[in-house]
Amino acid sequence: MVRCKGGKNMNLKKLMNDFLQDYLNQNKIKFSEWSININNQVGFGDYSSNIALKLANVLKKTPIEIAKNIANHPNVSENIFSLSASKPGFVNFHVSNNYYLEILKQIISESENFGKKIKLNKSANVEFVSSNPTGPLTVGHGRQAILGDMVSNILTWSGYDVTREYYYNDAGKQMRVLAESCYAKYAQQIGKDVKMPENGYVGTYLDEIAEKIVYKYGKDLESDDPIFRDLTEKEIFSNIKNTLDSIGIKFDVFTKEGTFYKNGAIDNVLKTLEEKNLSYEKDGAVWFKTSSLDKGEDKVLVKSTGEPTYRLPDIAYHADKIDRGFDLIVDIFGADHIDTYPDVILGLKCLDKKTDHIKVVIHQFVTIKKGGEVVKMSTRKANFITLDELKEKLNPDIIRYFFIMRGANSHLDFDLDLAKDESEKNPVYYLQYANARISNLLKRYDLEISAKNDINYSLLKEKDEIALAKLLSEFPSKMEDVLHSLEPRKIATYLEEVASAYHKFYGNHKVINPQNADLSLARKKLCEATKIILTNGLSILGISAPERM
RNA sequence: GCCCCGGUAGCUCAGCUGGAUAGAGCAACGGAUUUCUAAUCCGUAGGUCACAGGUUCGAAUCCUGUCCGGGGUACCA
Incomplete structure (x- = not known):
């Protein structure tokens, strides 16, 4: 069972459930199909x-009749809530102001730990960005980077020990084409007429790298010199890291695809599937018999x-x-990845790996508008807007917020001009x-009020005060929801x-x-509690909470 | 072809594990400033929740179908 600081609010729902259960027990009714919802309307x-x-x-009674019965049932928690019934048959819980004011005390005493789960001794791995080092990060990667970082923060807040992991392909065709493209740029700079490879990368970032190679290694390199591949990967990757760093994102582990070729993991996957009669050769390619597993058409594993x-490597990587x-x-x-990740999960199952603890968060793409036109982004064609460009125009707080203002499942239209x-x-x-505002007010308070009284929370009884206290008390259960949905936007909305x-x-x-x-003191405490919630929430989003603006 | 997402106010979007009168921001209009920070607040106006069926006490929410828009995908990753 998860122990939770700030758990009193969860106890509230438990007390209400206990009350209903007690009613059922007393009346010898076996039933469990109810829910309790928060009411936003007064x-x-x-x-x-x-x-x-x-x-x-x-x-076989009318709902309102039953509701009235329930509302009249003896309530052991009557100091916390009272009951009423309303048409067509709702049972209403009226929570006493006192309850919310108690939570204020708790928020203040627990401060930056309010709503946070204590260590669970559980570990989580979050893989994100995982962009191959073939070019600078675009705004599309930005969405993923921010989303992944915030998901990681949510898990940390919820008691997980989180590993942030970046996986990339250092061995495949794309990297080879990249190296060839770099050589072509190099050759052009030293006056040789070398054509760009088919589907080559034309971005200007490659010109800069080629220039560096000319400067550092001279003009006599052959096209197959490993320097083109190695230096390009190194340069681009360091650029990627810098970009991520500038928006506050750091990784714990970088995993290269090449590892799984070297250590034989990929061969093992192929071998196991073959032994289990789940793969076959056709037209010179190796196919995964997904059709026999009732999952559509067979898929190619090896071209x-x-x-x-x-x-294939992704199955090996996930197995790892x-x-x-x-x-x-x-x-x-x-x-x-919408089409391909189910194949990976399926592959893992075929290897007898446990997969229930894998959660896949899919986000829709970012579409860019430039000069009123929608631009289709392609790293290869150098048709993109980089995260760095974005950063020149906007501060990191804005960028972070911008990317989670839409749910992950919605397309994000990005008009750079606007x-x-x-x-x-x-x-x-x-x-x-x-x-x-609160920060400033707290400073002023100390200057203007010197009396040292005991705190009397019960002086808070205005509608606005209670509404605020109530909202603050919901923070822990809000974070529970977010842990389930892994949707940072919900924190922002809250x-x-x-x-x-x-x-x-x-x-x-x-x-x-x-x-x-x-009264001043009681209200000051309400302000302090609000500041704590805002600060805690913003810290999970990785957004700053400035003391003055 | 197959798959995914979306369609809610003039615009951008919340709400979607079914609940009571569908919300917010922007834009529009009207008000509040000798201020504990007006980057704020209060008020007015704005809706066939794409459409049609179905499920039920109850549907923006779930199911089926249709239409419209966006995106992905085929031995690139």
């Missing part, structure tokens, strides 16, 4: 359950050229990750502003609600009032 209590609506069929397709013993394996993939304009309307400022509730409270009520030091 008028029907803080939470409500559909239990009476669901029971109507079973008990007739002798080179494996993406699937599984063997490393992680409790959770997360793959962040772009939409281009990026800066839009950034000024970016909600991230709204959150940061709330935090800066924080926007918190900021909004705070701005509203701030606008309607004066915190610092020397004439009423007791």
